Amino acid sequence: MPIFRLLLVALAALTATVIAFPRSVPNGIGHLGSLAETFLPWLALAVPVLLGLAWWRRSMVGALAALVPTAAWLAQFGGHLLPRGDQPHHLVAVQHNVSDENADPAGTARKLIAARPDVIGLEELVPAARPTWDAALGVEYPYRTVHGTVGLWSRYPLAEAALVDIRPHGVGPDWNRGLRAVARTPQGDIAIYVAHLPSVRIGLEGFDSVRRDESASRLGAVLAAEPVDRILLLGDLNSTVDDRGLRPVASLMAAPPRDFAFSWPARVPLARIDQILTRGMTVTKIRSLPRTGSDHLPIAADIRL
Template sequence: MTSIEWRRGRVIASLAVLVALLLVFPAVVPNTPGRLGSLLETFLPWLGLTVPVLLVLAALRRSYVALVASLVPVAAWIALFGGLLLPGHEPAGGITAVQHNVSDENPDPAGTARSLAGSRADLIALEELTPSALPAFVAVLAPDYPHHAVRGTVGLWSKYPLSDVRLVDIRPEGIEEGWNRGLRATARTARGEVAVYVAHLPSVRMSPTKGFGSPARDESAVLLGAAIAAERLDRVILLGDLNSTVDDRGLAPVTSRMREPESGFAFSWPAGLPVARIDQIMTRAATVGDVRTLPATGSDHLPIAARIRL
């Protein structure tokens, strides 16, 4: 290879290496200013879309160096996310959980409740329950889910008896009283007691001046992580709209204490064109199998479901 051939495509090759580095080490992007690191991590799998562009550019430049370098982010993406593409498994002897932000603007709460009941899940966690929509969910779910608990705008419906139900305070500083988005209950399953947490962390907004506005969500994640850390029961199931993906460093106080699903992307938001799974099903001292989305309801989120081995 001549020196001219070697120089051809070096910029493309450098970009390919940079993409691979960002995939493997997203933490190198700082969170100040504008929490750019969290923004990158939230949509990290989509960074793989740069690879086809790099391959086309390498072909146009007729650069073997750029072509080979473009395979590096391919390998990185497969190593990080390839396992999520593999067929999942349904753990034997487990329970099925469904998580859904039903939207406070849902035009058909009864229809949404019927759709969720059709999943035949053992546990159903809901967020953005409004006083006007709550009676519809209670009425429709009652025949199959005789046990339920609601605190503020989050609720849990269960086929198992529930006890020790209490509010989990995940309210960030500066948010008014009455903002209740966390609950904890003990579910008495056939395989023993399990602590079930339902949480809805603060929403994130993009701003030209503040960037990725996640400080309140991050603060709430710290409070939720502390509550889980203090949980007396070994087995814990967390169901909730955490308003980010498991790769986001802002959720580290929670994700560092929990196990994530073994397979499945299950992008849940926005329902019309899902680009991220910000709804989560995670466990402690238990295993989450394949996570999947369920059919759309009247919400801007898709429901997700997973089988859990206790």
């Protein structure tokens, strides 16, 4: 077989392997495994490239080889394309990183309220905008708690509101990005967490997620010790639930149905790094909401208790 055909077959096999078995990508060098898991659905873009190269060289073998990653992608993500009807639910939750540069918090609040959620978790709240958020959300959501740059607004009374320390090593005490409160709903108590994990960076040394991973471990330890049976986690976790760096959190919580409800970046959404995760409850539907003044899209979820 000519070298070009061998190359096409090898690339197709490699792409299919990563799609089907992303954990096979090692994380020791530049956290490449986490990077692949974060943007895993977009490996589908390799298929038209392979087909284009096969057409250019008139290689039937190369074209057939491109069907292998196609099949792997459909097995992993094909279900995302199927329509999902509304299912019975008891609670609607919204998660949104509102951006510390948001010039229209009042307009953002109106778009969140339009989804008619019962609870709203927000990140990147700045002190100057707090009065605006309180005024815009306070009528519909009279119960709220804010700690540092994260906040929770609720239709239901909140108890036991407290800061949750998820600071990675070396970060000062003014870095407060986690909270916990217990919502007294008609169906019983729910422990609600709002968290904003550290950002990751992609540079010459690869995918830098060390601080994010450490913060995820601290959050996971808190969730593991939670005494309330029902837990709702709203947060900008700065990665997808497939990223092995979030395993300390994701292993304790139930992920929502797989869907292409991406949240970041708002202009061209590539991944859902804003998460609504549950324990003792079931997310029946998850969706992206219309764009606001943030660089993230809001995420809404229907939850069955």
